[in-house]
Amino acid sequence: xxxxxxxxxxxxxxxxxxxxxxxxxxxxxxxxxxxxxxxxxxxxxxxxxxxxxxxxxxxxxxxxxxxxxxxxxxxxxxxxxxxxxxxxxxxxxxxxxxxxxxxxxxxxxxxxxxxxxxxxxxxxxxxxxxxxxxxxxxxxxxxxxxxxxxxxxxxxxxxxxxxxxxxxxxxxxxxxxxxxxxxxxxxxxxxxxxxxxxxxxxxxxxxxxxxxxxxxxxxxxxxxxxxxxxxxxxxxxxxxxxxxxxxxxxxxxxxxxxxxxxxxxxxxxxxxxxxxxxxxxxxxxxxxxxxxxxxxxxxxxxxxxxxxxxxxxxxxxxxxx
Amino acid sequence: xxxxxxxxxxxxxxxxxxxxxxxxxxxxxxxxxxxxxxxxxxxxxxxxxxxxxxxxxxxxxxxxxxxxxxxxxxxxxxxxxxxxxxxxxxxxxxxxxxxxxxxxxxxxxxxxxxxxxxxxxxxxxxxxxxxxxxxxxxxxxxxxxxxxxxxxxxxxxxxxxxxxxxxxxxxxxxxxxxxxxxxxxxxxxxxxxxxxxxxxxxxxxxxxxxxxxxxxxxxxxxxxxxxxxxxxxxxxxxxxxxxxxxxxxxxxxxxxxxxxxxxxxxxxxxxxxxxxxxxxxxxxxxxxxxxxxxxxxxxxxxxxxxxxxxxxxxxxxxxxxxxxxxx
Amino acid sequence: xxxxxxxxxxxxxxxxxxxxxxxxxxxxxxxxxxxxxxxxxxxxxxxxxxxxxxxxxxxxxxxxxxxxxxxxxxxxxxxxxxxxxxxxxxxxxxxxxxxxxxxxxxxxxxxxxxxxxxxxxxxxxxxxxxxxxxxxxxxxxxxxxxxxxxxxxxxxxxxxxxxxxxxxxxxxxxxxxxxxxxxxxxxxxxxxxxxxxxxxxxxxxxxxxxxxxxxxxxxxxxxxxxxxxxxxxxxxxxxxxxxxxxxxxxxxxxxxxxxxx
Numbered sequence: 001x002x003x004x005x006x007x008x009x010x011x012x013x014x015x016x017x018x019x020x021x022x023x024x025x026x027x028x029x030x031x032x033x034x035x036x037x038x039x040x041x042x043x044x045x046x047x048x049x050x051x052x053x054x055x056x057x058x059x060x061x062x063x064x065x066x067x068x069x070x071x072x073x074x075x076x077x078x079x080x081x082x083x084x085x086x087x088x089x090x091x092x093x094x095x096x097x098x099x100x101x102x103x104x105x106x107x108x109x110x111x112x113x114x115x116x117x118x119x120x121x122x123x124x125x126x127x128x129x130x131x132x133x134x135x136x137x138x139x140x141x142x143x144x145x146x147x148x149x150x151x152x153x154x155x156x157x158x159x160x161x162x163x164x165x166x167x168x169x170x171x172x173x174x175x176x177x178x179x180x181x182x183x184x185x186x187x188x189x190x191x192x193x194x195x196x197x198x199x200x201x202x203x204x205x206x207x208x209x210x211x212x213x214x215x216x217x218x219x220x221x222x223x224x225x226x227x228x229x230x231x232x233x234x235x236x237x238x239x240x241x242x243x244x245x246x247x248x249x250x251x252x253x254x255x256x257x258x259x260x261x262x263x264x265x266x267x268x269x270x271x272x273x274x275x276x277x278x279x280x281x282x283x284x285x286x287x288x289x290x291x292x293x294x295x296x297x298x299x300x301x302x303x304x305x306x307x308x309x310x311x312x313x314x315x316x317x318x319x320x321x
Numbered sequence: 322x323x324x325x326x327x328x329x330x331x332x333x334x335x336x337x338x339x340x341x342x343x344x345x346x347x348x349x350x351x352x353x354x355x356x357x358x359x360x361x362x363x364x365x366x367x368x369x370x371x372x373x374x375x376x377x378x379x380x381x382x383x384x385x386x387x388x389x390x391x392x393x394x395x396x397x398x399x400x401x402x403x404x405x406x407x408x409x410x411x412x413x414x415x416x417x418x419x420x421x422x423x424x425x426x427x428x429x430x431x432x433x434x435x436x437x438x439x440x441x442x443x444x445x446x447x448x449x450x451x452x453x454x455x456x457x458x459x460x461x462x463x464x465x466x467x468x469x470x471x472x473x474x475x476x477x478x479x480x481x482x483x484x485x486x487x488x489x490x491x492x493x494x495x496x497x498x499x500x501x502x503x504x505x506x507x508x509x510x511x512x513x514x515x516x517x518x519x520x521x522x523x524x525x526x527x528x529x530x531x532x533x534x535x536x537x538x539x540x541x542x543x544x545x546x547x548x549x550x551x552x553x554x555x556x557x558x559x560x561x562x563x564x565x566x567x568x569x570x571x572x573x574x575x576x577x578x579x580x581x582x583x584x585x586x587x588x589x590x591x592x593x594x595x596x597x598x599x600x601x602x603x604x605x606x607x608x609x610x611x612x613x614x615x616x617x618x619x620x621x622x623x624x625x626x627x628x629x630x631x632x633x634x635x636x637x638x639x640x641x642x643x644x645x646x647x648x
Numbered sequence: 649x650x651x652x653x654x655x656x657x658x659x660x661x662x663x664x665x666x667x668x669x670x671x672x673x674x675x676x677x678x679x680x681x682x683x684x685x686x687x688x689x690x691x692x693x694x695x696x697x698x699x700x701x702x703x704x705x706x707x708x709x710x711x712x713x714x715x716x717x718x719x720x721x722x723x724x725x726x727x728x729x730x731x732x733x734x735x736x737x738x739x740x741x742x743x744x745x746x747x748x749x750x751x752x753x754x755x756x757x758x759x760x761x762x763x764x765x766x767x768x769x770x771x772x773x774x775x776x777x778x779x780x781x782x783x784x785x786x787x788x789x790x791x792x793x794x795x796x797x798x799x800x801x802x803x804x805x806x807x808x809x810x811x812x813x814x815x816x817x818x819x820x821x822x823x824x825x826x827x828x829x830x831x832x833x834x835x836x837x838x839x840x841x842x843x844x845x846x847x848x849x850x851x852x853x854x855x856x857x858x859x860x861x862x863x864x865x866x867x868x869x870x871x872x873x874x875x876x877x878x879x880x881x882x883x884x885x886x887x888x889x890x891x892x893x894x895x896x897x898x899x900x901x902x903x904x905x906x907x908x909x
Binding site: 143259 | 748749754756757758760761762764841844845848849850851863866867876877879880883884887891
């Protein structure tokens with residue numbers, strides 16, 4: 001098992017490098033002078049020159065690549081002139097908010113979606129199944145931000161139940177438990193949006209088809225012949241096999257979830273990385289954009305790795321490759 | 322009293338608005354400790370018999386008529402929890418295709434321990450000990466108990482399945498194609514072990530196979546199945562040495578014999594009957610080289626002697642044994 | 649089935665947009681922020697433009713985008729999937745690695761990044777999104793090619809001396825194409841959603857009317873609820889149409905496949 005883990009980690013290293021190189025390529029493919037991307041449009045003359053020096057932009061390209069690589073590995077992702085702070089610092093600061101949103105939504109979706117999906121699978125081809133599947137399809141077709149807007153209309157403005165802006169009530173100065181409650185209150189709508197519009201229907205569908213497939217397997221028939229109760233068969237034998245695709249998917253979609261988070265954060269003015277990206281687009285704050293892209297790509301790689309490891313625990317077949 | 326008695330059993334599958342008559346009037350019985358072989362082509366309904374007895378049929382199957390008397394109780398009528406007590410504890414099974422019969426995410430030993438804790442209320446340790454014995458019995462080292470199914474070879478998996486079927490000391494084991502997926506050498510070993518175990522524990526066995534040689538080696542009595550019905554039944558000796566149905570004769574002729582003269586392999590022309598609309602007369606008539614006009618009516622069950630019967634108009638006519646099939 | 653109907657209607661709308669919209673979608677007027685009324689069935693937006701017309705015109709962009717993206721993805725996917733599948737060996741390994749890496753990239757971020765750097769041009773956006781989507785088509789094609797290449801008729805054709813290209817196009821692809829087609833309908837659907845997302849963020853081509861654009865405005869003027877509700881419904885219907893279409897195609901193709909084999 002540990003051999004498997006080490007192998008996966010080692011396999012990830014070249015991927016990480018490729019991601020960084022890809023970033024680098026992007027910088028240099030952009031129209032105009034790469035220094036604009038690295039220094040941002042708002043920099044002063046001296047700053048731009050200093051950046052040019054720092055990234056060795058007058059040097060041959062392979063040297064530039066090396067310098068870039070080293071910089072990144074040292075944690076230097078550039079400097080945002082618009083915010084007057086290093087990019088990495090800004091990113092780290094904004095990460096917890098996004099993490100909160102994404103993890104909450106994804107966990108809720110996985111749990112709820114899987115339960116719903118398994119529930120449907122057990123009632124395969126009954127009315128309940130059809131109705132839920134259809135509703136699921138509709139939800140899946142709704143753009144997340146649209147749902148967000150509707151929710152804002154209904155709950156935020158119409159019914160005035162939930163706050164629609166930001167993560168905490170500005171200026172209220174809550175502490176301790178009240179602080180947490182305040183955050184949760186603000187978290188509700190964005191998390192609901194992110195989860196309902198896309199994540200939950202996705203997991204419902206995965207769980208449902210996975211369970212249906214598993215129930216057709218020979219070992220389930222054997223389990224029945226063994227005289228086990230339907231519940232035992234379902235929860236012990238079928239579910240463990242059926243959950244494997246769920247876990248796999250959960251890890252793989254992180255890239256897309258971040259995209260959804262971007263949208264959601266923008267609408268709800270949630271102070272996370274998504275919103276940060278949105279603002280930076282309009283400020284043309286390129287160093288930030290590049291840095292964000294790099295960081296998120298690496299997060300996705302990491303998520304993939306963790307998923308693989310968890311998968312190794314669930315499915316014994318994969319460890320002995 | 323026979324251990325298991327199928328009485329005029331009819332089981333159909335529903336396909337939309339059609340019924341597939343998988344088992345269409347089967348009457349069979351087996352006594353304690355006896356081995357019964359059911360032989361026939363694929364699709365003749367033999368696997369369905371196993372599923373029907375154990376009542377693990379899919380949603381669209383229905384037992385239309387008939388009874389399954391097991392030790393006095395009619396399995397078609399008892400409630401589900403009673404049936405669950407019987408499954409594996411008194412009637413167990415060896416499934417075709419052992420490849421997928423074991424759950425890939427659980428260790429092999431644990432899967433057998435499961436039936437012991439559920440049905441026999443053994444503690445984990447006691448169950449473990451018993452599994453060790455079972456493994457030894459089938460020729461598996463007990464180090465393998467902690468392995469996962471994908472680490473087993475085909476033959477090993479089959480042995481594990483056999484061990485599992487014996488775990489609760491059942492009265493009856495139904496084996497569906499127990500050796501088909503294995504190579505000939507392993508087949509021989511496993512068959513020998515099955516016969517051994519069956520004799521030493523006095524377990525009744527129903528062996529279902531399309532391979533006549535497997536049946537011939539292991540069974541006391543034989544039922545020849547075709548199109549959902551039993552065409553001929555009797556002790557192995559009488560059916561194999563004195564076949565009284567053209568289909569049986571055809572089956573025997575299509576298997577090569579290692580000893581004896583080299584002869585051309587024979588095949589029975591034509592295709593198995595359509596189970597949705599079976600012929601109204603003799604089911605085998607369309608493919609029978611001996612067919613006569615009278616075969617347009619259903620043949621009666623003709624007793625040859627004692628247990629041996631055949632459903633052919635010409636069962637008593639010695640001429641049928643001279644039939645030659647084309648091919 | 650249902651999907652086909654909606655699709656036909658939408659295409660009709662898109663094509664006839666200039667004819668049937670009650671107003672020119674770009675014309676601004678003084679009637680700002682009218683709720684739905686007789687003269688403007690769905691109301692007007694922040695610049696007094698008629699919403700209904702804008703929604704009708706928006707259909708064009710969405711369909712165009714979907715078709716374009718899917719086309720690119722299909723083309724690249726089939727070619728780049730068939731080659732590793734057919735030749736196997738190192739090329740195949742390379743492809744698998746490449747594919748794994750591709751999966752790691754957060755596509756929306758990438759698209760946004762690229763579009764913001766390189767400028768918001770609809771054709772360009774289509775190319776980028778197409779480039780992010782082709783791997784899934786490629787993977788399906790590869791799987792199909794792999795399974796089909798050992799079929800009898802392929803071996804027969806190879807034995808008869810047919811060239812690789814010929815085998816690929818005459819024999820393998822026509823049989824393996826169905827899952828890819830189904831996947832394409834899904835991709836069109838995703839492309840439409842992506843386009844809406846991009847224009848929602850303000851990264852769309854200002855010369856085009858897009859549903860996402862309308863939603864963008866809706867966000868800042870949330871009390872004009874009609875601006876938010878209707879484009880969303882439009883998006884949903886079109887996306888659903890493609891989903892249904894995909895299922896319909898899948899349903900039709902599968903028994904046919906079974907009959908063939």
